[in-house]
Amino acid sequence: MTGGNPMEYKSTLTTCPYCGCGCGFYLEAVDGVLTATVPSKTSPVNRGRLCVKGWNAHEFVQHPDRLKKPLLRKDGELAEVSWDEALDYVAGKLKKIKEEHGPDAIAFLASAKVTNEDNYVLQKFARAGVGTNSVDHCARL
Amino acid sequence: MAKACPGKTFGLLVRGCDERALDAVMRESRLAVLDRDHVVKVGFSCPHELAEKHECYKPWPDALTVGEKTEGAAPPEQTELDLPAELERWRPIMDRCLKCFGCRNVCPVCDCRECTMEIEALVPQRELPPDNSFLFTRAVHMVDRCSYCGLCEEACPASIPLKELYRTVAKAMGMGLTLPGAPLLVRPVDLFRRPKAI
Numbered sequence: 351m352t353g354g355n356p357m358e359y360k361s362t363l364t365t366c367p368y369c370g371c372g373c374g375f376y377l378e379a380v381d382g383v384l385t386a387t388v389p390s391k392t393s394p395v396n397r398g399r400l401c402v403k404g405w406n407a408h409e410f411v412q413h414p415d416r417l418k419k420p421l422l423r424k425d426g427e428l429a430e431v432s433w434d435e436a437l438d439y440v441a442g443k444l445k446k447i448k449e450e451h452g453p454d455a456i457a458f459l460a461s462a463k464v465t466n467e468d469n470y471v472l473q474k475f476a477r478a479g480v481g482t483n484s485v486d487h488c489a490r491l
Numbered sequence: 492m493a494k495a496c497p498g499k500t501f502g503l504l505v506r507g508c509d510e511r512a513l514d515a516v517m518r519e520s521r522l523a524v525l526d527r528d529h530v531v532k533v534g535f536s537c538p539h540e541l542a543e544k545h546e547c548y549k550p551w552p553d554a555l556t557v558g559e560k561t562e563g564a565a566p567p568e569q570t571e572l573d574l575p576a577e578l579e580r581w582r583p584i585m586d587r588c589l590k591c592f593g594c595r596n597v598c599p600v601c602d603c604r605e606c607t608m609e610i611e612a613l614v615p616q617r618e619l620p621p622d623n624s625f626l627f628t629r630a631v632h633m634v635d636r637c638s639y640c641g642l643c644e645e646a647c648p649a650s651i652p653l654k655e656l657y658r659t660v661a662k663a664m665g666m667g668l669t670l671p672g673a674p675l676l677v678r679p680v681d682l683f684r685r686p687k688a689i
Contacts (some may be wrong), residue, residue, distance in 0.1 A: 357495050380495055388597070389646060399648040402591040 357381050363390060365489035368403045369462045371395055377408055384408040448480060493525040502531045505645070507542075507563075510534060510552035511638035512599035519602075536561040545641050546654070572662050581656065585627075586620040587649035594643035594653055595629065600636045607632070630660040637661070 358381050374393025378386040387408045391398035394410040410416060420436035421428040431439075447455050458476040460469045473485045492502065505513060510532060517525055534552035539562045542550035548563040595601050595608060607613050607628050615622045634657070643653040 357492065358603065359492065380492065386596075389593075398645045400591065400593060400646070401648065405593055405596050409627065468554055 361388070366400070366404045366407055367463050368401075368407065370466075373400055375400060375404060375406050375407065384411055444480065453481035454484060456480055456482055457486065458482075459486050459488050459490075461488050463488075493529070493568065498529070500531060500535055501525075501527045504533050505532045505552045505554065507547060507550045507552050508638045508640035509599070510554060511549075512640060515600045515636045515638065516602065533557070539563075541614045547639065547641075560642060569662075572659070574663060577659060577663075581659070584651055585623055585625075585656075586652060588621050588626060589649055590621050590625065591648060593646040593648065597646040599638065599640060599642065600633075602668045626653075626656065627660070630657050633657040634661045634664050634666055639671065 358379075360379045361376045362379070363374065363376055366375060373396035375396075375464035376388045376390060377384055378388060385408065387400070387405055389396055389398050389400045389404070396399055396404075419430050420433055422431045422439060423429075444456060456476075458472055458480075460472050476482055476485045493499070503509070503513065513530070513532070517530070518525060532552065532554040533556045534554040535557045536552070536555065536559065537545075537547065537550035539550075542548070542563045546564050546567065548566045549558040592608070595606060603648065608625060609616070614624050614628055625643045630653075637654075637657045639654055639658075641654055644651075647653060
């Protein structure tokens with residue numbers, strides 16, 4: 351940052367990604383780097399409060415350990431691959447398992463970190479696409 | 492922000508509680524980046540209704556720039572403190588704590604690089620409800636720092652009356668009604684000295 355150019359401070363109202371409650375909070379960023387989470391007092395869900403996970407929601411977003419690209423284990427080592435290759439690999443494996451052991455050999459675990467619509471699509475894929483009722487929640491992992 | 496912009500001067504809007512918190516932060520050497528020479532306070536007083544709601548008896552800052560002083564809430568009553576009884580009264584209230592660290596995160600005067608509440612040797616970790624030392628440690632740290640702004644109470648998902656807890660602990664140290672900046676009458680370490688009673 352140069353002397354004449356002041357820092358950019360931004361406070362963005364958003365929804366906590368950790369669970370289905372949907373607490374409202376502000377993510378504070380200084381020069382594009384997330385620095386803090388501040389609960390929204392006007393959100394009817396959390397009314398200015400957060401749990402310990404929500405309070406730290408800004409920490410994982412730009413964490414260096416976060417996975418950003420699909421990885422595939424090749425010869426015992428994780429290697430970066432394209433989305434196409436990763437999806438083809440998973441689809442091929444699922445198909446093979448279904449053919450050899452039947453659809454009930456596959457189970458789907460939904461996520462608390464995604465929207466209702468995403469979870470709806472997941473169970474639809476499990477039931478209509480793969481043909482199994484084995485759908486459960488990530489909390490039981 | 493002061494860390495990101497060394498040497499810059501900041502203009503800050505302050506009410507009574509903001510000013511108390513700002514002064515407490517500036518008094519502490521660890522935040523030397525934010526010093527008196529680089530802060531211009533623009534003070535205004537909170538409306539009386541707001542002060543009343545937040546039980547604030549000094550809603551005006553000393554650096555009053557705009558408007559006039561407004562009337563604060565009545566100061567809390569100064570009653571004799573029965574420490575053992577108080578401890579018993581607070582125990583079940585403190586057991587409601589979820590250890591969300593919200594009170595610390597939202598606190599305008601909390602800016603330690605290392606927080607005692609997260610140090611195993613000082614406060615037992617990974618326990619729920621937390622050991623009483625969890626909230627008491629913070630309360631002791633708040634003596635002479637707390638601006639009684641009430642942000643911690645508003646952020647507490649367990650509705651623990653933290654302002655009252657801090658005031659009680661402050662009272663135990665002979666600092667019941669004083670606001671930060673006043674000289675300490677009893678040093679926290681003296682509380683643990685025996686047989687010299689307080």
